[in-house]
Structure formats: C-alpha cells, structure tokens
Amino acid sequence: MAERSEFDHRPHERRRAGFRQKVGLAALGPPYETAVNLQSPIPNPQSPTTNPQSPTTNHQPPTTNHYPMHLDSIDLFHVAMPLISPWRTAYGEDAVAESVLVRMRSGEHEAWGESSPLAAPCYSAEWAGGVFACLRDWLAPALVGQWIESGEDLQRRLAHFKGNFFAKAALDNTWWVLAAKRRGVPLHRLLGATRDAVDVGADFGVLDSIDELIRGVGLALDDGFPRVKLKFRPGWDVSMLRAVRQEFPDATLHIDCNSFYRIRQLDMFCRLDDFGLAMIEQPLAHDDLIDHARLQAAIRTPICLDESIASVEQAEQAIDLGSCRWMNIKPGRVGGLTNAVAIHNLCREAKIGCWVGGMLESAVGARINTALAMLDNFIYPADIFPSSRFYHDDLGRPPLELSRGPRGQPQVVAADLPGIGAEPDAERLEKLCRQRASFESS
Numbered sequence: 001m002a003e004r005s006e007f008d009h010r011p012h013e014r015r016r017a018g019f020r021q022k023v024g025l026a027a028l029g030p031p032y033e034t035a036v037n038l039q040s041p042i043p044n045p046q047s048p049t050t051n052p053q054s055p056t057t058n059h060q061p062p063t064t065n066h067y068p069m070h071l072d073s074i075d076l077f078h079v080a081m082p083l084i085s086p087w088r089t090a091y092g093e094d095a096v097a098e099s100v101l102v103r104m105r106s107g108e109h110e111a112w113g114e115s116s117p118l119a120a121p122c123y124s125a126e127w128a129g130g131v132f133a134c135l136r137d138w139l140a141p142a143l144v145g146q147w148i149e150s151g152e153d154l155q156r157r158l159a160h161f162k163g164n165f166f167a168k169a170a171l172d173n174t175w176w177v178l179a180a181k182r183r184g185v186p187l188h189r190l191l192g193a194t195r196d197a198v199d200v201g202a203d204f205g206v207l208d209s210i211d212e213l214i215r216g217v218g219l220a221l222d223d224g225f226p227r228v229k230l231k232f233r234p235g236w237d238v239s240m241l242r243a244v245r246q247e248f249p250d251a252t253l254h255i256d257c258n259s260f261y262r263i264r265q266l267d268m269f270c271r272l273d274d275f276g277l278a279m280i281e282q283p284l285a286h287d288d289l290i291d292h293a294r295l296q297a298a299i300r301t302p303i304c305l306d307e308s309i310a311s312v313e314q315a316e317q318a319i320d321l322g323s324c325r326w327m328n329i330k331p332g333r334v335g336g337l338t339n340a341v342a343i344h345n346l347c348r349e350a351k352i353g354c355w356v357g358g359m360l361e362s363a364v365g366a367r368i369n370t371a372l373a374m375l376d377n378f379i380y381p382a383d384i385f386p387s388s389r390f391y392h393d394d395l396g397r398p399p400l401e402l403s404r405g406p407r408g409q410p411q412v413v414a415a416d417l418p419g420i421g422a423e424p425d426a427e428r429l430e431k432l433c434r435q436r437a438s439f440e441s442s
C-alpha cells in the first residue's frame with residue numbers, strides 16, 4: 001500500500017472535528033480522542049493473523065471507470081433457493097434464500113448479476129419481492145435502451161429513486177460484470193485489484209447449544225480458519241461468548257449483534273472489552289451513527305459497522321464521527337460495486353480497515369463479492385462461503401469452492417476468466433424462479 005504523509009489526513013481531521021462539534025460529540029472528552037486516534041488499520045492485538053492479506057505489490061490505482069455500453073435488454077428473476085438448514089440470526093430464521101438475479105445484454109455480450117436482500121425486510125428495509133417490484137416497475141425501465149458510460153453514470157441515472165440500495169445493486173453489479181466481459185478481463189482486475197486470493201473466516205449463527213457451538217468453533221480453527229464470527233443476541237450473548245473464549249483463549253473472535261442493542265446497554269459492551277474481541281459488529285440500531293460514536297468512545301474494542309452504512313455519504317459521516325474502526329462492505333447493501341469501491345477507497349484514506357460481508361447469495365453473487373474482496377484495503381478475512389455451506393445444489397454454476405492459502409488457511413480465489421466465471425444453471429433457474437420480467441430496447 002502506498003505510504004501517505006501526515007499532511008494527507010489533515011483535511012479529514014479538520015472535517016471530523018467540525019462534524020463532531022456539530023453533533024455534540026466533542027463534549028465526550030478524552031476517551032473519544034483516544035478511540036479515534038488511529039495510526040493504521042487496526043490489527044487485532046490478540047493475533048497476527050488478522051492482517052495477513054496485504055498485497056505484496058504496490059497499490060495500483062483503479063482503472064478508469066469508463067466503459068460505455070448500450071443496454072439492449074434486462075431480464076429479472078426473483079428466486080427462492082432452499083437452504084440445507086435454516087439460517088438463524090438476531091432477525092429470525094430463513095429456510096430459503098430469496099434473491100434477485102439479473103441478465104443484461106449489450107450487443108453480443110451478456111452478463112449475470114445478483115442482489116440478495118433476504119426474504120423479509122429485517123436485515124434492511126428491503127426484501128427480495130420488493131426489490132424485484134422496484135426493479136420491474138422503476139429501475140430496469142429507466143436503464144434499458146440507454147447508453148451507460150460508467151458505474152457513476154448508472155448511479156446518477158437512478159439517484160432520483162430514493163433508497164432501494166439492493167435493487168440498485170442488482171443493476172450496478174450486473175453492469176460491472178458485463179463491462180468486464182466486454183473487455184475480456186476478470187471483474188476483480190477491472191475493479192483495480194492486485195491480488196487473486198483472499199482469506200475467509202468462519203461464521204456461527206445461533207445454535208441449539210453452547211456445546212454444539214464449541215465443537216463447531218474447534219473444528220473451524222483446526223481447519224485453519226483465521227477468525228471466527230459469532231452471532232450475538234439476547235439469550236445467546238455474554239455467557240455464550242465467555243464459554244467460547246475460555247475454550248479458545250487465543251482465537252481471533254468477533255461478534256455480530258445485527259443492530260439488536262441500544263446505547264443503554266453500554267455497561268454490557270464495556271464488559272466485553274475483557275474478551276479481547278477483534279471487533280463488535282453492528283452493536284446498535286441499523287440507522288444509527290451517533291450512538292455508535294458514543295459507544296466507540298467508551299470502549300476499547302473496535303466497532304465494525306454493517307447495516308448502518310448504506311451509502312458513500314453515510315460511510316463518510318461514520319468516519320467523521322468516529323462511529324467505527326472497521327467497515328463490513330456488502331455490495332448489495334450499498335447500492336452495488338460502484339459505491340462499494342468508493343467506500344473502500346474512502347476507508348483506505350481514513351485508515352479504516354474493511355472486509356467483505358455476504359448475504360445468502362448463490363455462487364453468482366458470491367463471485368461478485370469475491371471479486372470485490374480482492375481490493376487491497378480488505379484486510380480482515382471475508383464472509384464468503386462455499387456453496388456447500390448453504391446449498392445442496394447451488395443455483396450458480398460452477399459452485400463456489402474454497403482453496404488453501406500458503407499457510408493452509410481457507411481462501412477464495414477470483415476466477416481468471418472474463419467477468420466472474422459463473423452464471424445460473426438454466427434448468428435450476430426455471431425451477432426456483434418465483435417471478436420474472438423482461439425489458440428490451442425498442
């Protein structure tokens with residue numbers, strides 16, 4: 001990564017100070033100053049394995065993002081993909097993964113993309129049926145038949161539609177895959193990546209018992225996973241974490257609260273400092289930045305924001321406020337790859353570490369996440385899973401499989417093919433499709 005001078009950060013620090021005063025955070029005093037005085041992306045002091053992925057080459061600036069394409073047709077598919085077992089989080093249980101796939105054509109080229117917001121509006125305000133309706137009624141008609149010059153151009157054309165980030169991401173992601181295929185390059189190269197593989201972590205939802213969890217964590221660590229993420233919610237919280245930490249005192253652990261708590265639970269979060277966590281992911285409300293800044297000022301453990309960052313602007317505000325020291329970036333949540341790359345770059349400038357998170361995508365969406373994860377400020381193992389983790393028969397072909405890095409750790413490797421090297425199986429798509437819509441340039 002290129003070195004940056006002190007001078008580079010002064011404008012940002014000045015803006016941060018002004019913003020803090022405006023929202024009254026300056027009054028919080030020294031702990032806040034300590035908490036945001038970051039000199040480098042935050043490695044977990046507990047383990048040397050949390051920053052294993054810095055590229056060996058100097059950072060290359062992203063290639064110019066200008067690939068004009070006429071969008072001849074757009075096809076939308078709302079699918080429901082059966083999971084091997086229900087996925088339990090603070091939001092509830094998902095028995096199927098609902099997702100929206102998009103096929104885009106320009107001339108002789110076609111590409112597939114995906115945006116996976118889950119079945120119910122619980123992770124965010126969006127859900128698969130709503131994303132499909134928004135795409136069908138508004139977003140796809142606004143783009144089909146148009147010349148789209150760049151990812152930014154695509155975002156500008158959709159900007160007057162408020163919110164609906166997962167819906168925008170379905171088109172933005174597919175546009176990028178199409179741009180890569182037209183140029184005959186892998187998507188991660190088009191995004192500016194300088195590496196081809198990235199470490200992945202192990203995740204555990206709420207299980208039937210602590211014993212079952214400890215067995216699973218042990219197997220994951222034995223298998224070389226460099227970090228373990230634990231879902232954390234009332235009833236599956238401090239005592240669960242204590243049991244896991246006692247069993248694995250040196251493991252790199254972090255918890256994901258999925259926005260379940262509020263600042264009134266500050267005392268509990270202060271006690272969590274004793275567990276040596278790499279980070280606490282999204283402890284407070286999904287739309288909050290201010291209380292997260294207050295919490296970050298009061299605890300030593302870094303906060304990672306997930307749900308709270310739905311746009312480039314919110315990422316900038318979170319950095320200015322000191323709301324977090326890490327960001328989990330999911331292309332769907334932020335409106336697609338165009339914004340995901342912009343947030344990644346913003347975090348790199350501010351020395352905020354990033355990692356790529358996932359929803360319940362097919363191998364098509366997982367390949368898009370994989371391409372993004374190759375950028376150089378993704379310095380914590382990603383939430384990218386092999387197809388066999390969730391599906392008996394992944395809709396995407398080929399299914400995603402993990403590889404092994406030089407230390408035997410699980411990794412994903414970006415496809416060395418134009419685009420992402422994956423698309424849905426036609427027969428399976430037919431079977432799993434709930435509704436579809438097609439738009440052609442007139």
Ligand code: MG
Binds near residue numbers: 256258306307328357
């Ligand atoms: Mg999360």
